[in-house]
Amino acid sequence: NAGVTQTPKFQVLKTGQSMTLQCAQDMNHNSMYWYRQDPGMGLRLIYYSASEGTTDKGEVPNGYNVSRLNKREFSLRLESAAPSQTSVYFCASRERRTGADTQYFGPGTRLTVL
Amino acid sequence: AQTVTQSQPEMSVQEAETVTLSCTYDTSESDYYLFWYKQPPSRQMILVIRQEAYKQQNATENRFSVNFQKAAKSFSLKISDSQLGDAAMYFCANRMGLVLGNEKLTFGTGTRLTIIP
Numbered sequence: 001n002a003g004v005t006q007t008p009k010f011q012v013l014k015t016g017q018s019m020t021l022q023c024a025q026d027m028n029h030n031s032m033y034w035y036r037q038d039p040g041m042g043l044r045l046i047y048y049s050a051s052e053g054t055t056d057k058g059e060v061p062n063g064y065n066v067s068r069l070n071k072r073e074f075s076l077r078l079e080s081a082a083p084s085q086t087s088v089y090f091c092a093s094r095e096r097r098t099g100a101d102t103q104y105f106g107p108g109t110r111l112t113v114l
Numbered sequence: 115a116q117t118v119t120q121s122q123p124e125m126s127v128q129e130a131e132t133v134t135l136s137c138t139y140d141t142s143e144s145d146y147y148l149f150w151y152k153q154p155p156s157r158q159m160i161l162v163i164r165q166e167a168y169k170q171q172n173a174t175e176n177r178f179s180v181n182f183q184k185a186a187k188s189f190s191l192k193i194s195d196s197q198l199g200d201a202a203m204y205f206c207a208n209r210m211g212l213v214l215g216n217e218k219l220t221f222g223t224g225t226r227l228t229i230i231p
Contacts, residue, residue, distance in 0.1 A: 043219070
């Protein structure tokens, strides 16, 4: 049981390049999330998907797009990377029912934009 | 808007001793959940303990326990018999309650815990 997996683990981009961060979970969870973590700050929600086929903006969605490809997979796309997007990105998932409120996190992707 | 405050950027404790990490939060909701997550150098976010606001009893998980003071909006984490493997960044987090669709988890800025051998 792998839980939440993310690829890649590390990535370096030049300003203006695009890339997609991949996330998959094998726990049959309904909800999935993308967070970013910057030095001295807690995690901030970028986008989330409450169920397959739906996505919603979080706190800091500008510069990002997401796709909920199926129940397992939730990708985050940077269309034109900027140095301000240098961060560690975490994907998480949660079973969406009352009482199941724990989010399980992937190992993170460290992204550097030059 | 919800906020979570961790006022101790760094803490240290002698191995086998007890340490308490502080967390306060602000919410207008009556039903919500509180969490402590541990982030070791591997960066993985690991759930340590969770507390439902409607439960008066403080949650415990082995050496980890919380002191939940709902009126004071305080949620501290106590680690007993500290071990070297407890060294990590600890994040307090809050999620609004039982209404499906309240998806946002609000995090504090973290407390870095060092264990002194």
